[in-house]
Amino acid sequence: MTAPTTATDVNQPSLEHAPRTGRRMSWPVLLLVIAGALALTSIVRLITGANGITNVSQMSTALQLAVPIGLAGLGGLWAERAGVVNIGLEGMMILGTWFGAWAGFQWGPWTGVLVGIIGGCLGGLLHAVVTITFNVNHIVSGVAINILALGATRYLAPLAFEGHQGGSAKQSPPVDSLGHFSIPGLSDWLESLNDQHWFFVSDIAGLLGGLVTDVSWLTLLAVALIPATWWILWRTPFGLRLRSCGENPIAAESLGVNVYKYKYLAVIISGGLAGLGGVFLSIVANPFYLEGQTSGRGYIGLAAMIFGNWMPGGLAIGAGLFGYTDSLNLRGGSANVHALLLLGALLLVAGAIWLAIRKKYVKAAITFVIGALVFAWYAGTNEVPNQVVSATPYVVTLVVLALSAQRLRMPKADGMQYRKGQGK
Template structure:
């Protein structure tokens, strides 16, 4: 007798033509190589701030809400539902988290913020799964609705309350931070030595163990948890089958509607948790416009990561790092990273030659030369470019990685129960 667990067939998730999934050792080598190049650039330019502990700690804090939004997008899209509404669900998380947090404590705020985001996810599921409305239209509508709802509710809830206003909530009590004693100081000392590679690794690790919020720890743990649930359990297998071939999944006994609903609600909850992080950890209050497009950047991180948790985490870290340049010596650090960009472009041109893509190689090399000239002929970059760096990096990363991407086959496609009969 055929059961629902039999949907684990190779035909459900074929590799894209010419694609090759990076193994963990290869991925670690790529990360180490990137860190080594960054170390060389740091030594040449003298921009020690690009890998110091405080820079990495800030980058981690900025990466967490992006990563949580990206995880939300991954859950939804693995079930076949495109979730452009992540930004709106994050907005709901910021408002509900701060609203409950200042009244009943920060951990209650975390729970209520997750519920707020999940309500947005439920609404998206009803519109797209039950009523089969276009996923993009529904997501945009939720973003607009969430923004309008919080603008309406904020004056009612916060105006007239001590520390609150029509656009800001009263302060929320801190969730608390932790630092690994001994290890943090040792890594900071090693980072300050300025040694090649070792000091840079110390800066990276030091940022992970210094002044870290408990919510950050939970967010980091959700990355391997998501991988294990979606790729190592029958529940995850059925959910992913809905995003690959819902008709085949239904024929094998999978309740496709149920799994799509669960995935999109979880998606909203994760995005809401990202919003909670912004209104309780990053800033101890709700502020209108607080998300600043992080839901969209989270979606970009998910796409960069090829709909996989590990790749998503790397993408979120990259975007969080570039965003942190705005806060700590941005102009000097961005100018130093121009040299790193030029080196990476030259490496990309060489790789294109190996792949016999000669036109691509010439274009890439020309851009690399221009970036190097920009670095050589200037001492700093304008502040406007520093502010735009995270968004420029988002566009560049997506354009350069587009060739190797493979979304779930049925992602965004309409589905009606029983249509395969």
């Protein structure tokens, strides 16, 4: 007689014995690091006079830009925790933008949200069929979905939008707003405190003010999905079985887990979350669909997921970082980026000191030289070219991934082909 399968049983061969690289940062240490970075930013603000880098409007814009990146990253996390690489997040976001705007201008914004999620789910279902059932390479399938989604929406847009007021071959008619809210009293008080330009206190006020001022209801939903994802994947039997499929699907199958089912569910949910990110772009960020409006955010969402070490909390921090750098394009770009050169130089010097303490002298020397060059760039100029401002989000993405690569651990079976019964 065999013992009944339980969530704990599934965990034994696949998760508890998975190798780990490095130590996970505790919440107190993480909060201390964030506070230190904010204090350093405050010092830079006082030295340079670039008060815009932490004001309420800057933080509010950063939050708005971080949401679609975070939703795409969450989609990637669901898929990859089940062992399926989802490069097709960009295409699923494109489907979300188109379907959301198409349904939104006809039947209202909340219907647009629902239909946009369904559009993303359709992209996820296609990716699941191709990769899970037919065992096509995950990267090839994802790239094909990105191309297919772009071509499909270019074909459908003229058919659906031309002839309607405000519509064209590349743009949908306007969609009604989902509505925004600010917390009465608190948002005004934080904005007033931020305007005092005090050290650290005003910067915290700017950060918190951006979270409670002129916030969309869809933003609130997106933020709530971060802890919800953590709870489902790490605190429920469903999540444990799903993660076991990404760590050791053969062992999971031997314990009675329907690996195909969990992989399918994960990839479809992944597509729905990416589609929701697309809906945010075409209903909240802009009240209409516009060809090319995803602008690579699906790829940056994937980068945020990797930066976050395939964890929801780290993903949220990565999305916030990339959203903040992206917001520099919209608000005081050149002056703010020039001020952040000083911040980057200080962070590099601090990193060099830390590497020297750990006796990694070669890396410390290289980091210090790069920091000195960045400081020379800051000291020798009064502004940076607009091209640098536009490239800042992508440069930060590459730098952050390069610096964080050594501490990452992806799910063991991520991207691996699986056939039912292959372990027998």
